[in-house]
Amino acid sequence: MLNEAHHVPSVGSDKVCSLAEAIGLVRDGDMVALAGMATQSAPMAVVREFIRQGRRQLGLVCLVGGIGVDWLAAAGVIDRVVCCAVSMEQFGTCRQFARAAESGRVRVQELSEWALLARLAAAAQALPYLPIRGLVGTDLIAADSDNLRVLDDPFGGPPVVACRRLIPDVAVLHAHRADRAGNVQCEPGARWADASVMPKAARRVLVTVEEIVDSAVLRRHPDRTVLPGFLVDAVVEVPHGAHPTSLPDRYDYDTRLHREWVAAARHNTSSSAFLDRYLHTPPDEQSYLVAAGLGTRNKEQAGQDG
Incomplete structure (x- = not known):
């Protein structure tokens, strides 16, 4: 059963658009559910576009937020977070998020993972x-x-x-592929509980994918389809859209960039310089990838130490 507030687009319509156009689904002040787990499968291209467009007063819902939450806090995009944890796992604490929470600039509601999933599942099933x-x-x-x-x-x-029940205004996730009607597939190693329930709980759904493919490609492995097109409002082709987090079965997390951010995030001046270099100055995703070194480093090197 769908949340009764969910907007259902016409079945079979073309959902493909640009990243900038897709962000039009999100208004300042909205509550945005970000799928992914810390260093894995985060919809980072959307995070970067929020920062490029100077969005403000967004709320976040996430199970375990990572570097994307830290970037959004450092850039002043978010003012509230509902989560179980925010961490970069082996890379350490999200310092900019912690600083924003301690100062009161970002309000934090902490829940257990089971409780947060229950709140979202209640919305998905139209239960109070x-x-x-x-x-x-x-x-x-x-x-x-x-x-x-x-x-x-x-x-x-x-x-x-x-x-x-918790009804996000928009749910955002990154996946391996989709067709133009918005049917979305993930490889088995990249399936998370939040990516299943968040889109069903939210009013609008934005999906970024590594590639747009013909529907016939999806039909070869129907078991890998995690979202039907009628649940999706916009789909955007963004190669490396989860970078610098990983996308299992496609590429590893970028150790070098995580470590560079961890060092920069210790001080506001150096974190601002990092954001300027990688997010404010590059005008689009392709320019970001060049700045991040993916034009010269292959996807295996992106996850290596050093």
């Missing part, structure tokens, strides 16, 4: 809430009593936590 067993006995319930309530089990069991 879904119950879970977790969080009982934690401070998270009192900290967010507007969205989390302890309820008695009507069947006589122990209490449960009702997780109020």
